[in-house]
Amino acid sequence: MSVPxxxxxxxxxxxxxNPACSGCPHNIGLKVLGRVLGDKAVLVVPAGCTSIIAGYWxxxxxxxxxxxxxxxxxxxxxxxxxAALDLxxxxxxxxxxxxGDGGAADIGFATLSGAATRNEDILVIVSDNEAYMNTGVxxxxxxxxxxxxxxxxxxxxxxxxxxxxxxxxMHKVPYVATASIGYPSDLAExxxxxxxxxxxKLIHLHSPCPPGWRFDSDKTVLVAKLAVETGAWILWEYDRxxxxxxxxxxxxxxxSRRKPLTEYIKLQGRLAHLxxxxxxxxxxxIDENWNLILELxxxxxxxxxx
Amino acid sequence: MRVKVLMGNxxxxxxxxxxGVEVISAYPITPQTIIVERIAEMVERGELKARxxxxxxxxxxxxxxxxxSASGARxxxxxxxxxxxxxxxMLWWVANSRLPVVMAVVTxxxxxxxxxxxxxQDALTVRxxxxxxxxxxSVEEAFDMTLQAYRVGEDRRVLLxxxxxxxxxxxxxxxxxxxxxxxxxVRGWLPPREPLPFKLEPGSYFAVGNLGPDEVTMELRWYIxxxxxxxxxxxxxxxxxxxRRFDRSVHGLIEGFRVEDAKYLVVLAGAWxxxxxxxxxxxxxxxxxxxxxxxxxxxxxxxxxxxxLASSVRAVLVVDRAVSMGHMGVIAGDLVSAVRGKVTVxxxxxxxxxxxxxxxxxxxxxxxFIEEYESGALDSWFxxxxxxxxxxxx
Numbered sequence: 073m074s075v076p077x078x079x080x081x082x083x084x085x086x087x088x089x090n091p092a093c094s095g096c097p098h099n100i101g102l103k104v105l106g107r108v109l110g111d112k113a114v115l116v117v118p119a120g121c122t123s124i125i126a127g128y129w130x131x132x133x134x135x136x137x138x139x140x141x142x143x144x145x146x147x148x149x150x151x152x153x154x155a156a157l158d159l160x161x162x163x164x165x166x167x168x169x170x171x172g173d174g175g176a177a178d179i180g181f182a183t184l185s186g187a188a189t190r191n192e193d194i195l196v197i198v199s200d201n202e203a204y205m206n207t208g209v210x211x212x213x214x215x216x217x218x219x220x221x222x223x224x225x226x227x228x229x230x231x232x233x234x235x236x237x238x239x240x241x242m243h244k245v246p247y248v249a250t251a252s253i254g255y256p257s258d259l260a261e262x263x264x265x266x267x268x269x270x271x272x273k274l275i276h277l278h279s280p281c282p283p284g285w286r287f288d289s290d291k292t293v294l295v296a297k298l299a300v301e302t303g304a305w306i307l308w309e310y311d312r313x314x315x316x317x318x319x320x321x322x323x324x325x326x327x328s329r330r331k332p333l334t335e336y337i338k339l340q341g342r343l344a345h346l347x348x349x350x351x352x353x354x355x356x357x358i359d360e361n362w363n364l365i366l367e368l369x370x371x372x373x374x375x376x377x378x
Numbered sequence: 379m380r381v382k383v384l385m386g387n388x389x390x391x392x393x394x395x396x397x398g399v400e401v402i403s404a405y406p407i408t409p410q411t412i413i414v415e416r417i418a419e420m421v422e423r424g425e426l427k428a429r430x431x432x433x434x435x436x437x438x439x440x441x442x443x444x445x446x447s448a449s450g451a452r453x454x455x456x457x458x459x460x461x462x463x464x465x466x467x468m469l470w471w472v473a474n475s476r477l478p479v480v481m482a483v484v485t486x487x488x489x490x491x492x493x494x495x496x497x498x499q500d501a502l503t504v505r506x507x508x509x510x511x512x513x514x515x516s517v518e519e520a521f522d523m524t525l526q527a528y529r530v531g532e533d534r535r536v537l538l539x540x541x542x543x544x545x546x547x548x549x550x551x552x553x554x555x556x557x558x559x560x561x562x563x564v565r566g567w568l569p570p571r572e573p574l575p576f577k578l579e580p581g582s583y584f585a586v587g588n589l590g591p592d593e594v595t596m597e598l599r600w601y602i603x604x605x606x607x608x609x610x611x612x613x614x615x616x617x618x619x620x621x622r623r624f625d626r627s628v629h630g631l632i633e634g635f636r637v638e639d640a641k642y643l644v645v646l647a648g649a650w651x652x653x654x655x656x657x658x659x660x661x662x663x664x665x666x667x668x669x670x671x672x673x674x675x676x677x678x679x680x681x682x683x684x685x686x687l688a689s690s691v692r693a694v695l696v697v698d699r700a701v702s703m704g705h706m707g708v709i710a711g712d713l714v715s716a717v718r719g720k721v722t723v724x725x726x727x728x729x730x731x732x733x734x735x736x737x738x739x740x741x742x743x744x745x746x747f748i749e750e751y752e753s754g755a756l757d758s759w760f761x762x763x764x765x766x767x768x769x770x771x772x
Contacts, residue, residue, distance in 0.1 A: 112580045116445070129590030137578050139448060140587030141441065142467050148403075148438035152445025152453075153578065155401045155429040159451055165580045183441070186434030 073108070073260035083110020083135060090133025092125045095289030097279035097296065099125065100253040101199050105168065106135055108263045112166045114153060115139070118146035118180060120172035121206045122199075144180040146171050147187035150194045166195060166267050173200040173214040177236040181213075188243040188272045195266050195273040198236060199253075201281035209284045217357070218350055220342045221284075228345065232357070237276035238364075241310055247273040249309040253280075254296030255320045262309060262318075269312065278305045286341025298336040303327070303358050306365050315372035317365065325366065327359065379625065384556045386517045386549035390456070390482045390542070391416035392556075393524035395426045396564040399480075400451040403431035403442035407461040408494045409546035410484040414456055436461040440468035440479070447477040448586065449578050452528065452571045455479070458546060459486035459500045466504065472539050473508030474598060475586065476605075478531030478571070479539040481509075482524065485648070486546040487731045495732020496546035498648060498699040502676065502708040508602045510540040510609055511677040513647040515633075517554035520544040522617075522626060523674075525568060529616045532571050535608045545649035546732070559624045567623055606678045613675060631680035633672040636662060637687060640669030642748050645684070645713060646697040647673040650735055654697065657740035666748055676709065681716040688713075693722040693756065695747040697740070697765075699729045706762045722756055728765035739765070 085106010092099045098121055105113065115136040117123060123140060127133030141149045146169045154167045169176075176184050176198040187194060203221045204210040211221040211229045214236065218228040241248045247269045251259040259277065266273040280295040282288065287295055299305035300320055307318035317325060324330045333355050337343045346354075384392065390413050394402070402421070404414040420426040431442045436457050443453035457465060462483055472479050483501045487493040498513075505511060510530060514520035520542065527540035544550055559567075576584060610631060617629035635655050637643065644654055651672040658670045671687060673680060688694055694717070698707025705711055710725035717723065724747050729735040743765055750756050 114578055114580060124589065126585055126588060129588040129594060132583070132585050132588065134585070135583055136585075137580065137582050138585040139445070139578060140585065141444075142471055144437060145441035145444075145468060145471075148433060148441035149445035149448075151431055151433075152401060152403070152442040152447070152451075153449045154445075155431060155442070156446040156449030156451035157579070159400050159429065160449070162579055182434050183438050186438055189434070190432065 073257050073264060075257060078104060078107045078256060078260055081107035081110070083107060085110050085135055087133055087135055090125055090127055092121070093283055093289070095282040095292040096125070097201060097253045097281060097292050098122055098199050100256065100292070101197065101259065101277050101279060102134060102170070104256045104259050105170070105197065105263060108260050109166050109168065109267055110135060112164065112267065113168045114157070114165050116141055116146050116150040116153060116167065116169045118171050118175035119143040119206070120175055122170055122172070124206065143175055144183055146175055146180060147183045147192070147194065147196060151187055151190065151192045154193055169194060169196040171196060171198055172206070173198060173202065173212045174204050177213045177234060185243065188240055188245050188274070191245060191271045193270055193272070195275070197275045197277055199277045199279045201279045201284055202233070203284050205281050205284040217354065218343065218346060220345065237274065240274045245272040245274065246312045247271070247310065250276045250278065250305070250307050252278040252296050252300055252305060252307060254293050254300060255307065258307060258318055258320055265311060284342070287339045291339060295336070295339055298331065298339070300324070301331045302333045302336040303330040303362060304333065304336055306362065308365055310372070313372065315369050317369060333358070379557050379559055381555050382558050383553050384517055385412065385551055385553050386520045386544045387412035387484065387551065388416050389517045389521040389556050390524050390544070391420065392558065393521045394454045395420055396561050397525055397528050397568055398452065398565065398570065399426070399428055399454045401429050401431065401443060401446035401453045402455065403433050403439045404455050404457065405433055405436045405439050405461060407436070407458045409486060409550045410456045410458040410461070410482065412550070413482055413484070436464040437468055440465045440472060443479050444468060444472050444475070444477060447479050448475065450571070450574050453479055454481070456482040456484065458484045459488055462500045462504060463488065469504055469507040469509060473602065476537045476602070477539060478528070478537060480524065480527040480531060481539070481541050483541050483543045484546045484550045485543050493731050494546065496548055497730045497732060498543070499701070499730070501541060501543040502700040505677050505708070508538060509677065510538055510675065512540070512542050512675045513673060514542060514544045514549060515649050515651045515672060517549055517552065518556045519628065520549055521556055522620060525564060526616055526620055528568055530609065530612055533612050533616070536605050536612050538602065538605050538609060543648070548649040557625070563623070567620070610678045610680070628674070631673070631675045632683045633674060634687065635670040635672065637669035637671065639667060641667040641692050642751070643687060643691045643694045644668065644670045644697065644744055645673065645694055645709065647676060647709060648699065650699070650729060653735060653737045654740045656737035657744055660737065660741055661744055666745070668744060668748065673709065676712070679712050679716065684713060684716050688717045688721045691721060693724065693747070693751045695744060696723060696725045697743065698725060698727050701727050701730070710762065722751060724750070724756055725762040726765050727762065739767070
């Protein structure tokens with residue numbers, strides 16, 4: 073699914089002039105989603121940035137049939153929509169939860185876990201901008217260690233972030249992947265593959281946020297790419313027993329090929345206060361994360377496939 | 379029509395089956411659990427062609443049926459007490475979305491301390507959200523109200539969610555004979571849900587619940603307000619039609635008991651109304667001119683009926699099983715505003731936490747109320763008292 077193919081699609085997902093901030097990563101993700109599944113998807117959107125991006129009545133900023141729902145409810149509402157569409161002979165529709173990190177990893181986590189446990193035939197996309205951005209940049213469960221937010225304004229966040237994709241993988245669902253708005257072809261491919269899987273699917277989408285992370289709004293894609301190129305964000309895909317590191321991240325299995333972490337960090341105001349020691353600690357945690365992902369890949373390749 | 383002995387919970391499940399409900403979701407909580415256990419069994423046995431969604435919380439239970447209802451399905455959920463409070467946010471979302479969700483609330487006290495027995499605090503605490511709220515007083519009525527809930531809620535003049543409250547244990551776990559109509563007759567009386575004016579399907583580009591001008595929020599609440607007013611008429615009409623069709627004697631927003639020549643009126647809702655009626659009978663035998671009004675619905679509130687009845691009596695006693703802290707009993711507060719000071723109202727709070735209230739207790743309360751009124755002791759126009767005979771007052 074090349075970028076020209078995406079550009080040629082009739083369904084757009086995002087309409088011109090919607091109320092997203094300039095440089096908004098959600099718009100990029102929604103564009104890719106619209107271009108891959110625009111004619112098949114029904115969207116369920118919990119409270120978050122996308123509640124605003126979807127537009128102001130009686131107009132709309134998104135080209136999807138869309139249900140706005142309370143913060144902690146989206147995967148459950150999607151389960152109900154799924155059940156009713158199946159009964160009404162619309163089993164072909166793809167029910168998509170488009171959620172932020174708060175809606176999926178924090179306030180809505182029990183709901184997400186419940187839907188995954190039931191193996192509901194829905195696709196959950198967690199567009200993770202690593203804080204509660206819509207309410208003004210407060211720390212969330214996925215905010216990285218040390219990052220400044222309005223509820224960790226001086227010292228930075230004191231806790232590690234949780235890995236929602238791995239947590240969901242351990243729910244034994246058929247499809248879990250990470251993705252990045254910096255790699256639209258990879259994201260498009262994952263959305264397409266997920267949409268062909270019956271059962272619960274989750275894509276954890278890395279979405280750097282210009283106002284929240286304090287970088288210039290023309291650098292969203294650059295920051296997203298640097299997250300992958302420095303190894304800070306690892307793209308992987310689990311599809312019914314197969315676990316593999318995705319092509320954009322493949323070179324960075326080799327630590328020596330990763331760009332220096334400071335290239336990613338120095339663009340972000342939220343990390344401007346880090347000491348050299350902090351950076352070394354973050355690097356150590358990134359290495360630890362790589363070891364875990366590589367071990368998982370090895371495990372699934374040697375044990376599960378056989 | 380055949381007579382079957384059923385518990386309140388199984389009677390509700392039977393009504394759900396006959397209503398041809400398509401999506402059910404619930405989380406277990408005592409004393410509601412048997413309803414959804416029975417429904418799960420019906421679905422697994424193939425007696426009910428529906429999807430049963432086992433969720434991880436009540437919030438999600440209502441979210442699931444919300445999603446299914448917004449996509450056109452006929453739905454059902456059930457809960458009690460803390461489960462209902464955990465749903466609170468979704469209750470408003472469902473009402474503001476004008477979806478005819480039907481929910482059984484098996485009433486139970488709210489903790490702490492933990493208590494599984496019935497009072498009406500749970501159902502009455504959520505009365506402002508925009509749900510129609512009915513209170514059954516027998517197992518048969520719980521069955522009837524559940525079926526009627528679909529006709530009322532899905533009526534184009536209404537389009538609101540409906541709560542059917544039945545007292546925990548007193549109705550939910552108590553066996554009573556129920557005159558069950560034939561399933562084919564019920565299907566004739568309750569046709570499948572009409573298709574929604576919109577379709578939440580791929581290719582139909584619209585959004586439900588978008589941000590909008592503040593005036594839209596207010597207008598939507600006003601539409602609900604008007605739908606509630608119309609619901610009074612629709613409930614009277616639908617329940618009367620049901621009563622004719624299935625040979626029932628009770629219908630409408632209230633049930634009057636020995637009210638014709640009454641000079642004093644007792645007002646209450648729920649299963650204990652039967653005990654209060656026994657007390658009224660005993661007092662009539664002793665020559666007290668007392669009648670009783672049982673509220674079948676508390677939302678919409680039967681203002682017209684109550685005003686008319688209250689205008690011909692000397693005083694009204696409201697016995698409440700739920701209280702609005704800092705003011706008075708919940709139903710008493712509503713009644714006082716409905717009768718606008720035209721009649722003296724005494725309010726007794728009783729039976730909280732499931733404390734048993736016998737016909738003799740009712741007799742004591744009612745007699746005390748009449749004597750107080752006649753001796754001029756009820757000097758203010760409304761007055762609240764807690765009935766706790768086990769507490770020795772100094």
